[in-house]
Structure formats: C-alpha cells, structure tokens
Amino acid sequence: MHATVRSVIEAAANQDDEICILDTEASPEHLSRGTAQYADAMLCIVEPYYKSLETGRRMAVLARDLGLERVALVANKVRDERELEAVRKFAATHDLEIAGIIPFDEQMPGAERAEASPVDFAPDTKAVVAIGAMARSVAAGNGGSVPSLTPPEAADAAGNGGAPAQPLAVEGS
Amino acid sequence: MKLAVAGKGGSGKTSISGTMCRMLARDGYKVLAIDGDSNPNLALTLGVPAERMNDLPVLTRDLLERSDDGPKLAKSLEEICRTHSLQAPDGVNLLVMAHPQHAGTG
Numbered sequence: 001m002h003a004t005v006r007s008v009i010e011a012a013a014n015q016d017d018e019i020c021i022l023d024t025e026a027s028p029e030h031l032s033r034g035t036a037q038y039a040d041a042m043l044c045i046v047e048p049y050y051k052s053l054e055t056g057r058r059m060a061v062l063a064r065d066l067g068l069e070r071v072a073l074v075a076n077k078v079r080d081e082r083e084l085e086a087v088r089k090f091a092a093t094h095d096l097e098i099a100g101i102i103p104f105d106e107q108m109p110g111a112e113r114a115e116a117s118p119v120d121f122a123p124d125t126k127a128v129v130a131i132g133a134m135a136r137s138v139a140a141g142n143g144g145s146v147p148s149l150t151p152p153e154a155a156d157a158a159g160n161g162g163a164p165a166q167p168l169a170v171e172g173s
Numbered sequence: 174m175k176l177a178v179a180g181k182g183g184s185g186k187t188s189i190s191g192t193m194c195r196m197l198a199r200d201g202y203k204v205l206a207i208d209g210d211s212n213p214n215l216a217l218t219l220g221v222p223a224e225r226m227n228d229l230p231v232l233t234r235d236l237l238e239r240s241d242d243g244p245k246l247a248k249s250l251e252e253i254c255r256t257h258s259l260q261a262p263d264g265v266n267l268l269v270m271a272h273p274q275h276a277g278t279g
Contacts, residue, residue, distance in 0.1 A: 005209045021207070023207065025210050036179070043179070115217050
C-alpha cells in the first residue's frame with residue numbers, strides 16, 4: 001500500500017492549477033517508508049500541547065530527511081494567545097515554520113458529529129475561514145509570514161512577507 | 174502542488190485536509206484528494222455521504238507494475254481516477270488507498 005501511495009503522488013498534480021492533498025496515516029511510521037517522498041510540501045498538524053507538538057516535530061524531521069521542499073507546522077484548535085505563544089516558542093526553538101493557525105471552533109466537532117463537511121455544515125465559521133486562507137496561501141506557495149489568530153482579512157491588510165505578527169485580537173466564540 | 178498532511182490521531186488532520194480540498198476546489202483548482210489513512214474518513218469531511226463509501230473501489234497493489242526504477246503505476250493516473258475515484262462536492266476527486274485490513278489486499 002505504501003508503494004501505491006508513493007506512485008500515485010508521484011504521478012499527480014504537476015500543473016499550476018492542480019492540487020493533490022494526501023491525508024496521511026496517523027502514525028509517523030509511514031513517513032519512514034517514504035509515502036510522502038514525492039510531495040512538494042508537508043503540513044504537520046499539531047495541537048498546542050507538548051506531546052502533540054513533539055509528534056509534529058518528529059514528523060517534520062522525517063519529512064525533511066525525505067527531502068521535501070517545505071515542511072511546516074499548522075497549529076490547530078488554538079484557544080487563546082497563551083496557547084499560540086507556546087506553539088510559536090516551540091517552533092522557534094526547533095526552527096520550524098508555522099504555515100497556519102486554526103482557532104478552536106466548536107463547529108468542527110459539530111460537523112464531525114453530523115457526519116458532514118465543515119464547509120457544508122458551517123461555511124462561515126472561523127476555523128473554516130482560517131483553513132481556507134491557509135490553503136490559498138500554501139497553494140500559492142507563500143511562506144515566511146507569521147500567521148496569527150486574527151481573521152485572515154485583518155492579517156492580509158497587515159501585509160505579509162516575514163512581517164512581525166500583529167497584536168492578536170482573539171475572537172470570542 | 175502536492176501536499177502531504179500529517180499529524181497525530183485526533184489532531185484534526187482529516188478535517189483540515191478535507192476543508193482545504195473543498196476550499197481550493199471552489200477557488201478553481203483541480204483537486205485530487207488521497208485518503209492514505211488506514212481508518213479512511215476523508216470522504217465524510219469532503220461531504221460524501223457515508224453510504225456512497227461502500228461502493229468505492231480502493232487502490233490496491235495490482236495497480237502497480239515493476240520497472241527498473243522500482244514499482245510504478247500500471248495505468249495513467251487519469252485512467253485510475255476514472256475507474257477508482259469518487260466525485261466529492263465542488264468537483265474534488267477522491268482516491269482511497271487500500272489497507273491490509275481490507276479483504277483481498279495486503
């Protein structure tokens with residue numbers, strides 16, 4: 001099965017308007033078998049607590065060893081400034097990029113309970129909006145900006161290209 | 174662009190993968206989603222009704238053939254998508270990988 005995934009990824013999405021997204025196995029073990037070796041980038045989804053961050057870091061190291069061009073963390077279910085700061089600190093310590101910050105959002109488990117796509121269940125909810133903004137930025141090959149918990153419109157207005165993070169306005173839910 | 178999404182179980186990696194696929198498809202990208210998880214549920218996050226999952230032909234090893242550079246696909250990816258993919262909302266194409274616990278693979 002790992003060879004099949006590898007071959008499909010190798011054959012996929014070479015045009016500018018094509019995107020191939022591989023949802024990988026939950027264990028980091030598949031990475032050592034090279035399932036993602038033909039990917040251009042890997043996003044390691046982490047939650048803002050140590051064990052999850054540490055798993056993300058190990059995955060990132062494996063992905064870098066595979067030679068992926070871009071390896072970044074995405075902090076998910078971030079509730080407040082304090083949690084975001086912990087993720088930032090961890091990323092800085094281990095020299096990891098943060099590609100996106102997705103706020104904690106009760107609508108996401110809600111969609112799961114309803115067995116629906118979040119996009120259909122709650123199209124305008126803050127997590128969906130944040131994931132959409134991150135997807136666009138990653139697909140366009142943008143890196144280097146420091147994502148924040150602020151809504152994407154505000155972040156866009158603040159500019160990008162390695163600008164320091166703006167003070168955070170954490171939305172109430 | 175080929176993107177791998179990884180993470181611990183429960184981290185939300187499938188919710189994020191599926192939502193990214195749908196949002197990018199709405200932006201006009203041609204999106205191929207691949208569920209490589211041994212407990213495949215990307216389809217649900219993409220908005221495919223659960224009952225349609227049962228008809229989905231998973232990708233098995235017999236799609237591979239040997240070559241000098243190691244295994245490669247026996248057919249073009251377009252062909253494989255025609256026979257093995259599921260159409261999800263917004264035009265997202267989904268391929269689901271077979272795992273050892275599926276009967277007839279391994």
